[in-house]
Amino acid sequence: MFWELLSTDGRARTGIIHTDHGDILTPTFMPVGTQATVKALDSRDIKEAGASVILANTYHLHLRPGEDLVAELGGVHQFMNYSGPMLTDSGGFQVFSLGAQREEKEGAAANKVKIDFDGVNFRSHIDGSEHRFTPEIAIEIQHKIGADIIMNFDICTPDSATFERAREAMVITHAWADRCIEAHKQKGPHAWKQFLFGIIQGANHEQLRRESAEFISSRAFDGIAVGGESIGYNMEMTATTLDWIADILPEDKPRYTMGVGYSPRDIFTVISRGVDMFDCVAPTRVARNGTLYTRANDTLKLNIRNAQFARDTEPIDAWCDCLTCKNYTRAYIHHLFKADELLAFKLASVHNIRFMLKLCEEIRDAISQKRFIEYAASWGSFI
């Protein structure tokens, strides 16, 4: 069995996902290792932070070093020396968001992303070379990379999409979902089992979200993801979206909101709505700018570069038990950032990741003890 439900408290739930690379206790935050490395951390750092599943990125690994090389070297786990469960997204989000970023900077002509019903052409952000993803190609690449959980190839519609445009993208996404399931019947080069998740799209339109939830839920996916620009980025819309589709999602599959975890409080929003998995680049990205999570103030974060921390002998956070908080003072981390030292990135990233994962551990305990609401309230989160 892939997924077991362990306990519920309201709509929040705990569970366990079984993979050939180990079990994943849910709900859990999934640290992002875009290029087969969680930035600044080695695999021991990741494990010690309490991660049970990490992400890698199909788009990035396809461009560099290429899925054939990853396969030849034994798959992504062996490639990056990470023995635990892994997940790859399908590359859809990167193809569209990097195209949109180029459009924003250099005008519409620079957005080289061309969608047709069969697939999408795009340019590499590294060297401008032309590439094409279809559902079949995206699955084949993910087979070669070898993550335990892989994602269907989808079109991630911007929030600004009209109903018609969002509907068109959704219809294509659904057709691609079936093609991904078909393509996944082929076996990849690796010995372990790979599980396929479908992705609900539909932008910010209730009718489309429900239609997409119905469709994805009706198919033989191992798990159900919710994608889209607003998910994680706009937490009010994320909550609304999850409420729209709440009565449709099957109880017996894990649920994954893609891109949630900008702030520790965000995860209460999705867990309270029955979500089991979520990932976000923010904890490590903001860490590299010196923004560190803490319970010491209501914003749940501090900027360690601020002069007030220069002589501060406290750990970043008294509740946190990460390598950084157990061994280093705010004053030292402040110094590392001011002195542009590489160690700053590691100590900051370890902390933000452990902070999220310890929070998930305590949330799992709270759910299993039916005190999730009280626990959420203790974080100033009123669901």
Next chain:
Amino acid sequence: MFWELLSTDGRARTGIIHTDHGDILTPTFMPVGTQATVKALDSRDIKEAGASVILANTYHLHLRPGEDLVAELGGVHQFMNYSGPMLTDSGGFQVFSLGAQREEKEGAAANKVKIDFDGVNFRSHIDGSEHRFTPEIAIEIQHKIGADIIMNFDICTPDSATFERAREAMVITHAWADRCIEAHKQKGPHAWKQFLFGIIQGANHEQLRRESAEFISSRAFDGIAVGGESIGYNMEMTATTLDWIADILPEDKPRYTMGVGYSPRDIFTVISRGVDMFDCVAPTRVARNGTLYTRANDTLKLNIRNAQFARDTEPIDAWCDCLTCKNYTRAYIHHLFKADELLAFKLASVHNIRFMLKLCEEIRDAISQKRFIEYAASWGSFI
């Protein structure tokens, strides 16, 4: 007792230095942690690489975060969470070399270093602010920083110095040496004992080097260092200098060549001439450019960025037992460098440091078993 001689093999020797933060087995390479951090490594990484003593830099810590703050936070060990023995250089080398660098880039007027018989004025490389070091100030700063071994404040003469100029600098350095000894009779703010080393100067002039060796050896220093632009940078001149002063150096004090360790083979040159300690930024600096030490070829290094390593499943070096070599392939490290990933710096730095330290471990064994020459020859080093 500060220093014990354990064994000799020709002029090479093994020994042990006792400090309040632990023992140092010699000969040993000392990793450099300029700003109270060995770049990209946390304190566990440093210990696991086998370091027993590391350096920090008086000039850099004086400018940022300032010695008073380091003292207030319990000294440099506690500041950076490193419990082993530490050494600070006196800042002399940085004052003069950073001034010379500015002169090279922007012309003579940009070199704001002004020496008088009492001390030296210089500008901060960070913000251009004016500072002054005298022997008394340099010792007071080092007392506050709190390293186990501190250095006398000296003038590091460039190789190009005429006999007259080198002699003048040496005479001042000797006067400062006596003032440092006097200043060191004051006790710093920390509880542990700090040992003071003198520095032999004299540039590339035999008469001056011998005169300086006589002078420094005659004073109540705990150890004897050899400084100068050529030391470490020009290994032929380093060897010649050590040969010039060989019959002068006392047997009962540890000897330290400042700046030696650009290449693994360099350390045979100094150890064979009775040197016990040496430091160099090169192992970590070249690591960050992808230059990694290996016994796999005669140059003892490889550039991991080269395309030939893209599919190479071997460790960087089969002999090395560092975290990187035990866990990661050349292909993965190649990928991290090509993808500009932060983890590249850590994995590369850990390797180069462990490589030097394991080499020192084997050299100590070889000396104590009277087979140093054979061991050196096995590294292609003919002393």
